[in-house]
Amino acid sequence: MRIAVATPTGAAYDLVLLAHILLALLAIAVIAVGVTQALALRRSGDPSEEARRYYNGKINLVGRMIHLLPVTGALLVAMSRSAYAFSQLWIGIGLLGWLLASLGMEALCWPAERQLASVLGDTELRGPLARRALLGQTVAATALIGAAVVMLIQPGA
Secondary structure, eight states, rough: OOOOOOOOSHHHHHHHHHHHHHHHHHHHHHHHHHHHHHHHHSSSSSOOOHHHHSSSSSSSSTTGGGGHHHHHHHHHHHTTTSSSOSSSSHHHHHHHHHHHHHHIIIIIIHHHHHTTTSSSHHHHHHHHHHHHHHHHHHHHHHHHHHHHHHHHHTTTT
């Protein structure tokens, strides 16, 4: 038997929810930019000036915003006054999606992007690195979009 619990409300909850949604959209946008750059690198010829700016060997700090998603998610659960719990299926799936996305970016994409900075002019070396970056981005995009869909439909809620 499930006890009826009020839906969370209030300005603070709404702001954290907005931050959570914006962080998810930002993560997807960062991945989309990375996919565009990696696909362009797979073509033969000299890399564009845009690619040279993107693959600069520095840490992608905007991309690291993905790591704030579980923080805002945990805040939402804590602020929900027991309306939501980590034991709910959809929250667990959302966390799993975030974990897979983070692993895809941290283990595959971002290391390949840092290495690409030093081999941009070498078509033979940059091809496998661009493929590895694309693989990480594909894993991350699939996981994040899947988690977003689950968050919207909330199975088992």
